Amino acid sequence: MNEFYQKDIISIKDFSKDQLEKIFESTDKIISLNPIDRREICKGKTLGYLFYEPSTRTRLSFEAAMASIGGNSLGISDITSSSTQKGESLADTVRIISIYSDAMVLRHPLDGSSRFAAEVSDKPVINAGSGTEEHPTQAIQDLYTIKKEKRKIDGLKIGIVGDLKYGRTVYSLLHGLGNYDVDVRLISPESLRIRSDSTYEIKKKLDYTESTNIEDHIDDLDVLYVTRIQKERFPDEEEYLKVKGSYVVGLDLLQQMKDDSIILHPLPRIDEISTDIDKTKNAKYFQQAEYGKYTRAALLGLTLNENGF
Amino acid sequence: MNEFYQKDIISIKDFSKDQLEKIFESTDKIISLNPIDRREICKGKTLGYLFYEPSTRTRLSFEAAMASIGGNSLGISDITSSSTQKGESLADTVRIISIYSDAMVLRHPLDGSSRFAAEVSDKPVINAGSGTEEHPTQAIQDLYTIKKEKRKIDGLKIGIVGDLKYGRTVYSLLHGLGNYDVDVRLISPESLRIRSDSTYEIKKKLDYTESTNIEDHIDDLDVLYVTRIQKERFPDEEEYLKVKGSYVVGLDLLQQMKDDSIILHPLPRIDEISTDIDKTKNAKYFQQAEYGKYTRAALLGLTLNENGF
Amino acid sequence: MNEFYQKDIISIKDFSKDQLEKIFESTDKIISLNPIDRREICKGKTLGYLFYEPSTRTRLSFEAAMASIGGNSLGISDITSSSTQKGESLADTVRIISIYSDAMVLRHPLDGSSRFAAEVSDKPVINAGSGTEEHPTQAIQDLYTIKKEKRKIDGLKIGIVGDLKYGRTVYSLLHGLGNYDVDVRLISPESLRIRSDSTYEIKKKLDYTESTNIEDHIDDLDVLYVTRIQKERFPDEEEYLKVKGSYVVGLDLLQQMKDDSIILHPLPRIDEISTDIDKTKNAKYFQQAEYGKYTRAALLGLTLNENGF
Numbered sequence: 001m002n003e004f005y006q007k008d009i010i011s012i013k014d015f016s017k018d019q020l021e022k023i024f025e026s027t028d029k030i031i032s033l034n035p036i037d038r039r040e041i042c043k044g045k046t047l048g049y050l051f052y053e054p055s056t057r058t059r060l061s062f063e064a065a066m067a068s069i070g071g072n073s074l075g076i077s078d079i080t081s082s083s084t085q086k087g088e089s090l091a092d093t094v095r096i097i098s099i100y101s102d103a104m105v106l107r108h109p110l111d112g113s114s115r116f117a118a119e120v121s122d123k124p125v126i127n128a129g130s131g132t133e134e135h136p137t138q139a140i141q142d143l144y145t146i147k148k149e150k151r152k153i154d155g156l157k158i159g160i161v162g163d164l165k166y167g168r169t170v171y172s173l174l175h176g177l178g179n180y181d182v183d184v185r186l187i188s189p190e191s192l193r194i195r196s197d198s199t200y201e202i203k204k205k206l207d208y209t210e211s212t213n214i215e216d217h218i219d220d221l222d223v224l225y226v227t228r229i230q231k232e233r234f235p236d237e238e239e240y241l242k243v244k245g246s247y248v249v250g251l252d253l254l255q256q257m258k259d260d261s262i263i264l265h266p267l268p269r270i271d272e273i274s275t276d277i278d279k280t281k282n283a284k285y286f287q288q289a290e291y292g293k294y295t296r297a298a299l300l301g302l303t304l305n306e307n308g309f
Numbered sequence: 310m311n312e313f314y315q316k317d318i319i320s321i322k323d324f325s326k327d328q329l330e331k332i333f334e335s336t337d338k339i340i341s342l343n344p345i346d347r348r349e350i351c352k353g354k355t356l357g358y359l360f361y362e363p364s365t366r367t368r369l370s371f372e373a374a375m376a377s378i379g380g381n382s383l384g385i386s387d388i389t390s391s392s393t394q395k396g397e398s399l400a401d402t403v404r405i406i407s408i409y410s411d412a413m414v415l416r417h418p419l420d421g422s423s424r425f426a427a428e429v430s431d432k433p434v435i436n437a438g439s440g441t442e443e444h445p446t447q448a449i450q451d452l453y454t455i456k457k458e459k460r461k462i463d464g465l466k467i468g469i470v471g472d473l474k475y476g477r478t479v480y481s482l483l484h485g486l487g488n489y490d491v492d493v494r495l496i497s498p499e500s501l502r503i504r505s506d507s508t509y510e511i512k513k514k515l516d517y518t519e520s521t522n523i524e525d526h527i528d529d530l531d532v533l534y535v536t537r538i539q540k541e542r543f544p545d546e547e548e549y550l551k552v553k554g555s556y557v558v559g560l561d562l563l564q565q566m567k568d569d570s571i572i573l574h575p576l577p578r579i580d581e582i583s584t585d586i587d588k589t590k591n592a593k594y595f596q597q598a599e600y601g602k603y604t605r606a607a608l609l610g611l612t613l614n615e616n617g618f
Numbered sequence: 619m620n621e622f623y624q625k626d627i628i629s630i631k632d633f634s635k636d637q638l639e640k641i642f643e644s645t646d647k648i649i650s651l652n653p654i655d656r657r658e659i660c661k662g663k664t665l666g667y668l669f670y671e672p673s674t675r676t677r678l679s680f681e682a683a684m685a686s687i688g689g690n691s692l693g694i695s696d697i698t699s700s701s702t703q704k705g706e707s708l709a710d711t712v713r714i715i716s717i718y719s720d721a722m723v724l725r726h727p728l729d730g731s732s733r734f735a736a737e738v739s740d741k742p743v744i745n746a747g748s749g750t751e752e753h754p755t756q757a758i759q760d761l762y763t764i765k766k767e768k769r770k771i772d773g774l775k776i777g778i779v780g781d782l783k784y785g786r787t788v789y790s791l792l793h794g795l796g797n798y799d800v801d802v803r804l805i806s807p808e809s810l811r812i813r814s815d816s817t818y819e820i821k822k823k824l825d826y827t828e829s830t831n832i833e834d835h836i837d838d839l840d841v842l843y844v845t846r847i848q849k850e851r852f853p854d855e856e857e858y859l860k861v862k863g864s865y866v867v868g869l870d871l872l873q874q875m876k877d878d879s880i881i882l883h884p885l886p887r888i889d890e891i892s893t894d895i896d897k898t899k900n901a902k903y904f905q906q907a908e909y910g911k912y913t914r915a916a917l918l919g920l921t922l923n924e925n926g927f
Contacts, residue, residue: 039662044348046376056694057714063692064718067664072381072690074372076365088577091584096366096576099599100373267714268706275709290717353657355685381690383681385674397886400893405675405885408908409682 002308008118009126009299012136012172013201017179024144026298026308027291030069039070041301041309048101049075050093051128052108057268058128058138061289062105065296071304074100091120098123103303106130124303132168133198137299138266139172141292146223148291149262149284153180159217161187161247162227162272164194169266170227171198178205185217186210189243192233214247218256224249226265226272226285250274254282264288313611317427318435321445321481322510326488333453335607335617336600339378348379350610350618357410358384359402360437361417366577367437367447370598371414374605380613383409400429407432412612415439433612441477442507446608447575448481450601455532457600458571458593462489468526470496470556471536471581473503478575479536480507487514494526495519498552501542523556527565533558534573535581535594559583563591573597622920626736627744630754630790631819635797642762644916644926645909648687657688659919659927666719667693668711669746670726675886676746676756679907680723683914689922692718709738716741721921724748742921750786751816755917756884757790759910764841766909767880767902771798777835779805779865780845780890782812787884788845789816796823803835804828807861810851832865836874842867844883844890868892872900882906 003019015023030038047066049059054077063073075097090113097104098121106117111131118125129135147153158177164170164186171194177184186194186208193210202208211217218224226249234240249263254277265273265285277283301309312328324332339347356375358368363386372382384406399422406413407430415426420440427434438444456462467486473479473495480503486493495503495517502519511517520526527533535558543549558572563586574582574594586592610618621637633641648656665684667677672695681691693715708731715722716739724735729749736743747753765771776795782788782804789812795802804812804826811828820826829835836842844867852858867881872895883891883903895901919927 035662044344044379046373060692060694060714060718064664067690067692070662072376073692074369074376074382076369087579089584092576092578095595096369096598099595100369100602267710269710270705275707286713286717289714293718353653353688355682381685383678383685383691385678396888398893401885401887404904405678405907408904409678409911 001306002302004299004302005306006124007303008114008124009136009303010114010118011127011134012139012175015136015140015176015179020140020143020176020179023140023295023298023302024147026302027144027295029309030294030297030301035068038068038297041069041297042066042071042304045071045102045304046100047071047073047300048097048104048123049073049077049128050079050097050104050106051075051077052079052106052113053129054078055107055129058107059105061292062128062296064293065300068293069297069301071300075104090117094121094125103300126299126303129168132166132195133171135168135172137296138169138292139176140299141288141295142173142225142264142266143176144295145264145284145288145291146262149287150222153177153182155181156222157183157185157220158223158225159185159187159214159221160225160227161214163192163229163233164188164227165192166230166233167227170194171202173225174202174206174208178202182206184208185221187214187217187247188212189229191239192229192243214253215256218253219258221257222261224257224261224263226263228268228270228272248272248274249277251276254280257282310615311611311617313608314615315433316612317423317433318445318608318612319423319427320436320443321448321484324445324449324485324488329449329452329485329488332449332604332607332611333456335611336453336604338618339603339606339610344377347377347606350378350606351375351380351613354380354411354613355409356380356382356609357406357413357432358382358386358437359388359406359413359415360384360386361388361415361422362438363387364416364438367416368414370601371437371605373602375609377602378606378610380609384413399426403430403434412609435608435612438477441475441504442480444477444481446605447478447601448485449608450597450604451482451534451573451575452485453604454573454593454597454600455571458596459531462486462491464490465531466492466494466529467532467534468494468496468523468530469534469536470523472501472538472542473497473536474501475539475542476536479503480511482534483511483515483517487511491515493517494530496523496526496556497521498538500548501538501552523562524565527562528567530566530570532571532573533566536575537577537579537581557581557583558586560585563589566591619924620920620926622917623924624742625921626732626742627754627917627921628732628736629745629752630757630793633754633758633794633797638758638761638794638797641758641913641916641920642765644920645762645913647927648912648915648919653686656686656915659687659915660684660689660922663689663720663922664718665689665691665918666715666722666741667691667695667746668697668715668722668724669693669695670697670724670731671747672696673725673747676725677723679910680746680914682911684918686911687915687919689918693722708735712739712743721918744917744921747786750784750813751789753786753790755914756787756910757794758917759906759913760787760791760843760882760884761794762913763882763902763906763909764880767905768840771795771800773799774840775801775803775838776841776843777803777805777832777839778843778845779832781810781847781851782806782845783810784848784851785845788812789820791843792820792824792826796820800824802826803839805832805835805865806830807847809857810847810861832871833874836871837876839875840879842875842879842881844881846886846888846890866890866892867895869894872898875900
């Protein structure tokens with residue numbers, strides 16, 4: 001029996017390095033299979049989804065993943081148009097979706113929602129983003145992309161730039177990177193530094209520096225992970241405009257980077273990476289989106305097949 | 310040829326006891342099949358849906374049912390975002406959905422809408438709730454649950470509690486129960502009693518008593534069917550608050566019930582059944598939801614296969 | 619290799635008569651196949667859709683087409699509820715959908731959007747309506763319907779009536795008809811005549827007359843193609859009411875038509891064709907909708923199979 005069978009996927013913190021490597025191997029296998037064999041993996045199985053925050057991107061990634069391995073998807077993509085408007089509890093809605101599916105994907109604004117859902121569901125629950133910190137499948141996608149494009153994770157110098165305070169992606173990625181021996185530089189405006197209440201645990205596993213200046217690090221990085229700076233996070237617009245420009249990745253910045261460095265982004269991108277970058281060999285964010293489909297297919301394949309695939 | 314082949318499912322009144330029993334047998338068969346064989350039943354067939362009232366719950370039940378027997382679903386889950394906003398008639402929309410599918414599911418606020426749709430559609434139409442009285446697949450689901458959990462329907466004492474005036478579920482269930490020899494007790498606030506204009510026909514087939522006090526019946530019931538009391542049904546809030554508490558099913562009430570009694574609910578539940586009840590052996594409402602998937606799968610399998618399955 | 623393999627479908631102007639005839643032959647084949655063999659054509663393939671204007675009708679036609687040939691569909695049916703609200707560019711959204719699918723369908727209000735999308739996508743892009751003039755799959759559906767119902771296109775007298783100024787359907791149809799030797803009569807209120815800036819190219823290929831009076835042509839036509847006159851197109855309501863009645867096709871008008879003439883409409887229809895017409899042998903608009911499913915299935919089958927089907 002494979003160790004992921006019927007297991008929930010709630011937090012990246014629950015995964016050991018060894019487990020991550022196994023998922024990466026399964027992802028390699030997914031990619032190497034021809035489409036016809038791939039579709040046998042979850043043939044006739046159903047993925048349920050339940051989104052309390054709309055996220056077309058994440059939902060489609062799971063749907064495409066499930067389709068690629070032969071399964072189908074159904075669920076609630078926007079809870080505001082559903083029966084829960086009538087006041088149904090999360091627990092009841094989760095139970096219903098679990099009746100209609102073999103595994104379920106949940107996105108919810110509250111911390112702990114996925115773990116709670118996993119307790120009431122008798123089908124495996126996959127956290128597609130919850131609260132302020134957890135987005136485990138995004139972290140797995142990000143780690144896989146680094147590994148695939150740099151051939152390793154250990155030993156890399158990784159810059160993470162943008163809004164580090166908000167956005168669960170960064171927290172999940174840092175926890176995931178905690179399994180590896182990496183040199184991480186967090187680069188953000190003062191007001192968007194990583195939350196100190198969240199770093200205690202991360203610091204036990206990971207060394208990182210913090211700074212506000214991307215230029216200080218740019219020539220040294222193997223991986224530049226860019227995130228969006230959202231206007232609505234700033235108390236006044238002036239402060240937003242002040243920092244906005246300084247973190248835009250353009251050709252000028254790219255020229256200072258190592259030749260074999262890679263640029264990642266969880267997408268959607270607004271203007272924090274110039275479109276000039278898109279066709280350079282360093283731009284890997286669309287590749288990252290494609291890997292996201294395959295890492296999710298691997299996770300679903302492992303979760304739903306007793307003997308793996 | 311099976312008698313349900315290509316037949317519309319418009320009203321529970323159209324089904325004889327014998328027909329209901331045949332559907333229950335087919336549902337038993339659906340449940341007993343392994344998932345792989347089950348998926349052959351409607352392999353490659355398409356269910357169209359057309360919802361003039363949003364009902365995520367019912368739509369997902371049909372979608373999950375169709376997926377479990379190998380078919381797929383497409384349609385309009387919320388008519389307000391569709392071409393009918395441009396003023397297209399129900400008849401035309403029904404014709405189009407019927408072109409795109411092998412059978413169609415319709416939910417519509419008006420009485421008679423499904424029968425009308427069946428006339429213009431050249432594919433079978435399944436009523437997923439229309440007007441004030443009809444929700445035949447819910448009634449079949451409810452009857453099947455009773456039969457399965459109590460091993461019979463004849464001879465049972467069945468309490469139906471809550472808002473009996475509004476909500477098509479109760480009317481359909483009563484018509485369905487009219488095929489059996491049961492002792493029905495309707496329990497509701499005065500202002501939410503079953504509509505007298507709807508009971509004429511029911512009374513011809515079914516004996517029932519009406520009362521306002523659940524305590525008078527609770528120790529005698531084999532089945533307690535609970536429905537939601539919707540705040541918006543009351544002209545003023547005070548009257549709502551007055552009756553609200555008296556119909557909440559909690560552990561205290563359960564203790565007065567027979568040991569082998571069962572509690573049902575069409576869901577979604579708000580607070581009319583305490584969550585304390587959920588883990589008791591008497592709570593069968595989630596089981597009921599699961600049976601709903603299989604009764605619908607059986608109905609679709611019979612409707613779409615000349616020789617049954 | 620079939621010439622349509624991996625090709626974008628952007629404009630009806632890109633199709634030669636010979637190519638149209640090949641698509642018609644493939645559609646004939648789709649129709650002649652039994653459903654089980656038909657479903658092998660795109661088994662396990664995924665169609666992505668991306669709608670910047672809602673169009674339930676067109677989306678469902680593609681979904682039903684894809685389902686009929688064994689594929690599945692996923693995407694964004696209403697961009698307003700998606701990540702692009704966060705400001706993502708069309709190019710990025712197209713790239714993502716193309717990662718998740720084998721071919722993609724795009725509807726967008728701007729001229730040139732599909733051609734742009736085809737440039738950034740590495741999967742084939744099918745234009746499901748863009749700007750003021752392009753709706754190539756609708757034109758192919760319309761031409762196929764004429765050919766199928768009249769056994770030919772060359773030599774026919776075709777009246778196109780209604781709002782010819784707005785609505786991309788008419789422009790695409792005229793470009794398509796430009797490949798044939800037909801006698802076209804455009805009939806519309808003065809204020810809704812075809813746009814002169816769009817007719818230059820059409821005139822090079824197609825002879826047509828323009829008039830305001832449907833009665834002048836009605837007894838002569840082989841095909842009457844009716845389009846909706848939208849109230850919102852008129853600067854004041856009085857002018858709308860003035861012209862509205864004169865283009866309603868009813869039994870009185872039908873009686874003046876040739877016995878074997880056919881009436882088409884891209885649907886949805888409001889009241890420009892009386893429902894009295896629906897059951898006459900001349901009414902072919904629902905047939906046209908069904909052919910739309912099969913022409914799209916043929917296009918998808920050709921686009922996604924190197925050696926055709």
